[in-house]
Amino acid sequence: MSFESLALAPSLVNTAAHQQFNEPTAIQNAAIPAILANKDVLGIAKTGTGKTAAYVLPILSGLQNDNSVKNRHVTTLVLVPTRELAVQVKDVFEVFSKDLPQRIKTLAVYGGVSINPQMIGLQGVQVLVATPGRLLELLESNAVYLSSVKTLVMDEADKLLNQEFKAEIDKILALLPKKRQNILFSATLSPNLDQLQSMVLNEPTIIKIEQAEEFIDSIEQIAYLLSPEKKGPYLRHLIEKHAMKQVLVFASSTHQVDSIVHKLRKNKIDARAMHGQKSQGSRTESLLLFKTGKLKVLVSTDLMARGIDIIELPFVINYELPRSPKDYVHRIGRTGRAEANGLAISLVTLNELHHFGVIQKKMGKTVELIDIER
Template identity: 70%
Template structure:
């Protein structure tokens, strides 16, 4: 099924062709026509499945019908859990906005940076991408009004609800018009999503693209049994032995991320950490250097992974396993994207072996395991 069969405008079809997008993903096939019809949508699909373009393309078409509203009254609101994801979503909108006959202004707002430029940027905004806390600050400053919002999008809704945004979300929802289109997109379907679905969505189109074994076929998974005290040296061995030029390493805490980076740098391996305790300037710089191939190793926590989207990332390493099997699939899904192969390597200590067995069972895929003692 080509994009031309989904009801998109000739201008957007041309923009898709220029970006070498030829065939819509399953989530895009189902979501685009439903959103164009102004229906509520609940979309569940793994990260990297094209969810953002799946709502951005039809939203751009719908918003064009409502241009010319009062100043500082946005037409559409996209709520996201992290600053990095806010920038990523904004970039997707702006990529396709350039092709439109009428200008549509998209702005991303989030904390960690000065609020004043964001307040000034609200002039003429049509699509607002925001983290909840900064949005409420802008509302309190009378910099933006939500009374004209026609479409609300909750992107990565699973993480937003898990991270304790519920109180902020309730304040924002109370300021929105009752009559509006609601779009919820998530990588997983949790009880929290089910609950908010019942509150927000009216007769929604429900789209579930399950992350089955076939979606992991482009990822070569491998695990090494490594004691906790030898994980650092073994990580350095893997990076050097495989001559890794770009590798994303996951840890389970900000403290561990910084510790891993310090050890790598002491051994002349270029690395930076990205996590919630870093300044926004540091996070933006690290992500830019990594995405552009100028940084060899980026060490991240699970939350920060929501803004890391690279089609040709060759390596992902789990320095520590995540608590949730779903987070494991999300982590390794940073590689093997857009049908490009990639390697996902996990360092598993003895006390993590049982948990790794649970992860493999939930994933429906066995991972080859090697004792690292035979390697060094």
């Protein structure tokens, strides 16, 4: 199937070709016709499968015939859990809309930066990409109104249903028109998502793109059994042994992320931290340096890594295992993309052995475990 066959606006098809989108991915093939038909959609697909374009393209196509724009009354609202993902989604909207006959103004709003430029920037916005907290601040200031929203997108919906967002999401949903199109995308299917589905969706088209076996097979996985106090020195050993020039390291907490970065820098290894307590300027700069290959090591929590999308990331290291086996697959899936090989390394302690066994069972693959204590 081609983009031409999906009934998108011709200018969007041309832009897709210029962006080297040669043919739709599985999630795009399934989601685009359903969204164009104004159906509610629940899409379950891993990061890196093209899910952002799967909703951006049909939304932009539909907006070409929408002349009911009122100032500060957005018609499309995209909710995301992190600032980085907000910027990333906004960029995708802008890339695909630049050659459209009818101008579509998109804005990303998020906390950690001054609210005043965002309030001014909301003039004439049709597509608003927002983190929940900043959106509520703008609503309280009467800088934007949701009464004209025709399409609601919740990207990374599983994360938006975490406890830290739930109260904010409930407030936002209460302000939206009852009659609207709802599009939910998530990397995982969780009980929280089942709850959201019953709250938000109306007879949805459900699309579940299974993780391709060859995608996992393109990622070499290895684990090392070691004591907690040896994790730091062994991380540095691995970076040097593999001559890593670009590696994403996952840790479970903000405190642990900062501790790892401090020790790496102390040993003259270029590293930066990525977590929610960093300023927006710091996070944007770190991400840009990492994406362009000017930063060797980026250490991140799971939530902050949602905005990190690099086509050929060679290395991922789990300094600590995630709680969920699905999050493990999501982490290692940051490497081995676009038919490139990748190496995913996990540092495992005795206390984590049972959990690592559960992860392997759920993943359906056995990972070689090397005991470095012997």
